[in-house]
Amino acid sequence: MLPLLLLAACGTPPVAARSGDITLVPTVEAPGxxxxxxxxxxLEAEAASGLRVLSLKAVNCGTEPRTLTGYPDLRLLDADGRPLDVRVLTGAASAEISSVEAFTAPPGDVVLQPGATATTAVLWRNTYDDVSQPPQVGVRIDIAPVEGAPRQxxxxxxxxxxEPSRVDSPAVTLDLGSTGRIGVAPWKAQ
Known part of the structure; x- marks a missing residue:
């Protein structure tokens, strides 16, 4: 008997199907x-002289106010979904990559009412100076809006x-070269 795999659609949570002793849970990147x-x-990206900045937007899509404190908790994943070995530098520590005022601003609490947005950004250099290792390229971001929150x-x-982002919009890669580090700015109300 072939295992049955049910896929979620229209924001419905994925449904797990059982096959013997293995639970199959579909991986669906769906809106919702x-x-x-x-x-x-x-949100947007900038690149100049090897320095890269990718702005991220958080939207309170729930029905209750949510508080973003400090920095998002993020990891970069390669094309196979494996976490990259990257040091995440928050706030002033990101000056190790480049001194950018928005990244060194002190973190605070950002209260988001339903529908409200906040922004943060990640900063990195595309420098490759260690030919003994392949360049690191992040193709997906695994993030929790705050440490300990559920990840997406x-x-x-x-x-x-x-234009508004769509599933068929061009993907942005985080091309770290051999630097092995990325900076993260604090959340800021938009």
Missing amino acids: CPESGIAVSA TFTPRLPPNG
Whole structure:
């Protein structure tokens, strides 16, 4: 007998199907409101002289106010879904990559009412100076809006000309080269 796998659609949570002693849970990147009540997506990207910045947007898609404190908890995943070995530098520590005022601002609490948004950003350099190791390229972001909150994973996609992001928008890769580090800015009300 072939295992049955049910896929979720229209924001419905994935349904697990059982096959013998193995529970199969589909991995679906679907729109909707994650368990944390905060949906995170890419907002815009900038690149100059090897320095890269990707802005992220958090939307309170739930029905209750949510508080974002400090910095998001993020990991970068490679094309196979494995976490990259990357040091995440928050706030002033990101000056190790580049001194950017928005990244060194002190963190605080951002209270988001339903429908409200906040932003953060990640900063890295595309420098490759260690030919003994392959370059590190993040293709997906695994993020919790705050440490300990439920995580969500997404492919950062940026549409052309400031249009709303869609599933078929071009993907942005986080091309770290051999630097092994990424900076994270504190949450900021938008």
